[in-house]
Amino acid sequence: MVKSLKIVLIAICLLFLQPPAVFALNFEPFEQEAIRVVVIDPGHGGEDTGAKGPSGVAEKDITLSIALKLAEALKEGMDARVLLTRTSDVFIPLEERTAFANANRADIFISIHVNAAASRDARGTETFFLSMDATDEDARRLAAFENNADSAGTVILTDGGDLRDILLDMASTRSHHESSRLAEAVHLSMLGKAGREGRGVKQAPFTVLVGATMPAVLVEVGFISNPSEEKWLSSRKDQELAARAIADAVVNFRNIMTKRGGLIEISGKRIEN
Numbered sequence: 337m338v339k340s341l342k343i344v345l346i347a348i349c350l351l352f353l354q355p356p357a358v359f360a361l362n363f364e365p366f367e368q369e370a371i372r373v374v375v376i377d378p379g380h381g382g383e384d385t386g387a388k389g390p391s392g393v394a395e396k397d398i399t400l401s402i403a404l405k406l407a408e409a410l411k412e413g414m415d416a417r418v419l420l421t422r423t424s425d426v427f428i429p430l431e432e433r434t435a436f437a438n439a440n441r442a443d444i445f446i447s448i449h450v451n452a453a454a455s456r457d458a459r460g461t462e463t464f465f466l467s468m469d470a471t472d473e474d475a476r477r478l479a480a481f482e483n484n485a486d487s488a489g490t491v492i493l494t495d496g497g498d499l500r501d502i503l504l505d506m507a508s509t510r511s512h513h514e515s516s517r518l519a520e521a522v523h524l525s526m527l528g529k530a531g532r533e534g535r536g537v538k539q540a541p542f543t544v545l546v547g548a549t550m551p552a553v554l555v556e557v558g559f560i561s562n563p564s565e566e567k568w569l570s571s572r573k574d575q576e577l578a579a580r581a582i583a584d585a586v587v588n589f590r591n592i593m594t595k596r597g598g599l600i601e602i603s604g605k606r607i608e609n
C-alpha cells in the first residue's frame with residue numbers, strides 16, 4: 337500500500353517535472369497576409385528643420401511633400417489605410433513616430449528623409465533598415481545626425497543597453513528580414529522607376545526605426561547638400577516620381593515576398609529572391 341502510494345506520488349511529481357514544451361517561432365505564410373495599414377513618416381518638422389540645401393530648402397519641407405504624394409499614390413494603388421505621422425509642419429519626437437505605427441498596427445513603416453554631406457558632389461539614394469552596426473562610417477554618421485535631430489533628446493544610442501536588447505531581439509525576427517527585403521524593393525524601384533542613382537541598401541541604428549514591430553525602412557531620397565539634387569528634390573514632378581517609385585515597391589511587396597526561390601522582377605530590374 338505504502339509502496340503503491342509512493343509510486344503514485346512519484347508519478348505525480350514527474351508530471352510536474354515534465355520539461356517545458358519547446359516553443360518554435362511559427363510564422364504564417366506571407367501570402368496569407370494583406371497589407372492593411374501603411375504608416376508614412378515625413379522626417380523632421382517644426383523647429384527641427386533637418387538638413388538644409390545651399391539655396392535654403394529645408395529637409396522637413398521636402399520630406400512632407402514627398403510623403404503626401406506617396407500617401408496619394410498608395411491610396412490609388414492599393415486597398416489599405418494610409419496614415420502619416422504628420423501632415424503639417426509640426427515637431428514629432430522620434431519615438432512617438434514608431435509608437436504611432438505600432439498603435440495603428442501598421443504592416444509597413446516608411447520614414448522619408450533627405451541626405452546631406454560635406455561634399456557638394458555627393459548624390460543618389462540610400463535605403464536603410466535598422467541594425468546595430470552601421471554599414472560604413474558615413475551610415476553611422478548619418479544615423480547620428482538623424483537621431484540627434486530629435487530635439488527632445490531621446491537618443492538612446494549612448495546608453496546602449498536598451499537598444500542592444502531591442503536589436504538582439506529584432507535580429508532574429510521576421511520583420512527584420514522583411515525590412516531588408518522591403519529596403520531592397522524600395523531601393524530598386526527608386527533606381528528603375530525614378531531614375532535615381534543608387535548608393536546602396538544599408539543598415540544603421542536609426543532611433544526612428546527602433547521598436548517598430550513591422551517591416552520598417554528609412555529612405556534618404558537624395559542629397560539636399562548637392563545643388564542639382566536640391567533642385568531635383570524641390571521639383572514637384574520629381575517628388576511625384578520618387579513617391580510613385582516607393583509606392584510601387586510597397587504595393588508589390590507581398591508579391592515579392594511570396595515569390596521565393598527564383599528571380600523576380602521589380603521595376604524592370606531583376607533581383608534574386
Ligand SMILES: [Zn+2]
Pocket residue numbers: 379380386387395449450482
Ligand atoms: Zn533627416
